[in-house]
Amino acid sequence: MKLMTNLSNYVLAALLTLSIANAAEWSYEEQKRWGSIEDHSQHEVPHIYPYAVCSIGQHQSPVDLATSQVSKRLNNLKFRYYADKPDFFNTGHAVQVNLSNDYQGELLVGKEAYPLIQLHFHEPSEHVIGTKIFPAELHFVHVRDDGKIAVLGVLLEIGKDNPVFQTILENTPPQGGELKQDSDVWLSITSLLPEKRDEYYTLAGSLTTPPCSEGVDWYVLTDTTEISETQLDRLKSFFSGNARLKQELNNRAIAKKK
Numbered sequence: 001m002k003l004m005t006n007l008s009n010y011v012l013a014a015l016l017t018l019s020i021a022n023a024a025e026w027s028y029e030e031q032k033r034w035g036s037i038e039d040h041s042q043h044e045v046p047h048i049y050p051y052a053v054c055s056i057g058q059h060q061s062p063v064d065l066a067t068s069q070v071s072k073r074l075n076n077l078k079f080r081y082y083a084d085k086p087d088f089f090n091t092g093h094a095v096q097v098n099l100s101n102d103y104q105g106e107l108l109v110g111k112e113a114y115p116l117i118q119l120h121f122h123e124p125s126e127h128v129i130g131t132k133i134f135p136a137e138l139h140f141v142h143v144r145d146d147g148k149i150a151v152l153g154v155l156l157e158i159g160k161d162n163p164v165f166q167t168i169l170e171n172t173p174p175q176g177g178e179l180k181q182d183s184d185v186w187l188s189i190t191s192l193l194p195e196k197r198d199e200y201y202t203l204a205g206s207l208t209t210p211p212c213s214e215g216v217d218w219y220v221l222t223d224t225t226e227i228s229e230t231q232l233d234r235l236k237s238f239f240s241g242n243a244r245l246k247q248e249l250n251n252r253a254i255a256k257k258k
């Protein structure tokens with residue numbers, strides 16, 4: 001895989017949630033102490049603490065988006081998400097879809113192209129707006145060849161059935177760590193996006209799961225995608241409460257494109 005040449009194996013493995021040797025186990029229940037989880041295969045600091053940045057990082061995600069300020073100088077987003085026959089993955093922490101290796105779909109931020117490698121769901125939402133927590137949140141994870149990561153967040157609301165989300169739910173394996181490959185199921189990725197795609201919040205943040213790596217550019221759309229109550233219940237039957245709590249902004253500004 002060409003990405004491996006540039007991006008650290010460790011972070012890429014975390015993004016794809018492949019099992020990697022000696023990766024320390026973590027859970028949402030103990031999220032406040034992710035940073036102090038020890039990797040017992042290691043003997044020296046800092047390697048003993050593979051997730052230290054979860055605790056000491058100053059640019060962590062998710063955050064409360066309520067303090068956003070409208071900016072007129074933000075890039076346009078362009079979604080070149082093609083249909084794909086992906087792999088369906090139960091990571092043990094989330095329902096995830098891994099795009100196929102030759103997938104050409106990408107997110108354009110201005111003129112910068114970010115290839116889409118996977119998407120996954122959190123319940124409830126990780127990003128919040130003031131006191132408003134959404135029923136769920138969808139993350140599209142994009143990784144450029146040089147390792148730069150951009151994540152697009154879509155907040156999910158209760159409404160009508162989403163047929164593409166239904167296909168994902170029906171193809172996700174029941175057991176954590178199980179991957180359904182060669183499913184021969186086509187997914188229309190764009191059908192997971194809301195209709196209005198030109199307004200978003202943006203800030204610099206991190207992965208919201210260990211190793212919580214920073215340097216991630218976040219884009220959270222202001223419009224939401226609808227799923228039905230039944231579909232939310234089905235999602236919860238896989239994972240419920242797989243959302244990291246909001247993190248401190250620490251002087252970061254949240255810009256809003258309108």
Ligand SMILES: [Zn+2]
Binds near residue numbers: 120122139208
């Ligand atoms: Zn996520």
